[in-house]
Amino acid sequence: MTVTPPDAAPRLDIADPSFSITSDLVHEARERSWYARTNYGIAILRYEEVSRLLKHPKLRQGSAAWPAHNGVTEGPFADWFASWVLNKEGEEHHRLRRLMNPAFSSKLIGGLVPRFQALATELIDGFAEPGRCEFVSEFAEPYAARVIAIMLGLPEHEWPIIARESATIGLAMGITLRQDLPKIEEALGSLYAYADALIADRRGAERDDFVSALVKANRDSDRLSDAELRDALVLLIFGGYDTTRNQLGLAMQTFMRHPDQWRLLAERPELGGKAVEEVMRVNPTVRWVTREALEDFTFAGLDIEAGTTVHLFSESAGTDPRAFGESAFDITAERKPHVGFGGGAHHCLGHFVARSDMSEALPLLARRMRDPHIDGRDEWLPDSGNTGPIRLPVAFTPAP
Secondary structure: OOOOOHHHOOEEOOOOOOOOOOOHHHHHHHHHOOEEEEOOEEEEOOHHHHHHHHOOOOEEEOOOOHHHHOOOOOOHHHHHHHHOHHHOOHHHHHHHHHHHHHHHOHHHHHOOHHHHHHHHHHHHHOOOEOOEEEHHHHHHHHHHHHHHHHHHOOOHHHHHHHHHHHHHHHHHHOOOHHHHHHHHHHHHHHHHHHHHHHHHHHHHOOOOOHHHHHHHHHHOOOOOOHHHHHHHHHHHHHHHHHHHHHHHHHHHHHHHHOHHHHHHHHHOHHHHHHHHHHHHHHOOOEOEEEEEEOOOEEEOOEEEOOOOEEEEEHHHHHOOHHHHOOOOOOOOOOOOOOOOOOOHHHOOOOHHHHHHHHHHHHHHHHHHEEEEEEOOOOEEOOOOOEOOEEEOEEEEEEOO
16 A cells, blocks of 8 residues: 655645535545545545544544533533543443443334334325425424434424434534533433433333333443433433434435435335445445544554544545445445444444434335425535534425
């Protein structure tokens, strides 16, 4: 492998508000070098190197220090953020994953598939105008929030509260964290109240469901503490909502660019699972995964110093022609695994939930919404970090 000297590597200004991680600028940099220099460390651009570094033992999760970087070192949000399994390392990380994994079992989630299908159908039937919808507010938001409510046994009509509080907490992932902190912590308190009520209910009468599985992990000798239990539930509410809402909007964007694939999905709903994987390969909501070097090491001839931030660009890796050829978006193709759910020890714990609910929703949307296209002004989050549509007006030909 040819190693690009650091002073000759491409440079990407990822702090520029106009920077787009899916731009030609990034793809051209990928052709010049497997990495680029940025304002915040280095960016890894190619599939092979991203895949290897996701599992590298000398890198740790890179987001753990985010609150401190923004001057937030104590209080409810700082404590909750530090509790995330995502931000733990070593044995503590393995212990939390081991105890939480049973709640994400295929048996528990698979039993909810008919509910996901009925929910998607109900929302499509309820679009305010025939042949038109604002996809985010009329489908992606209520679907994502009500899936969470179904999983947790919450009243589905309370989905706007889940959506509102989760979206408010999501402000913490942006550079305005410090100024938004009061309302972020108020929303966090609201979700803690939900979690406490759920825990009390299941302790009174366990069921064969997601929350009961976590409560059981709290009761056993090798167990989640009370704080870990409620922190985990709040993380599920926030993370499950935010990711699914964004990814559904990105899926609609992708399929509108590839109408032949949308028609194929309508004809072959069994391709729903592969459709999710293909969308997340080329258009993931998590645009980059962050790691931090634990010590000095050399990778592929490049010296990386301890403390260096390493951004693994998901979309750039997923569309790397060295790994995927020049082939276009194709929901029938056999592909290498994408990195939209991360990888290694920090592979997304809730990936099976996201895969299940989206793989049911997309074929139903394709069957009912023929020839969808943008109809009005769409609005998007910045194309960096985590992204997705804020507003996505879509016109289509209704089908029965």
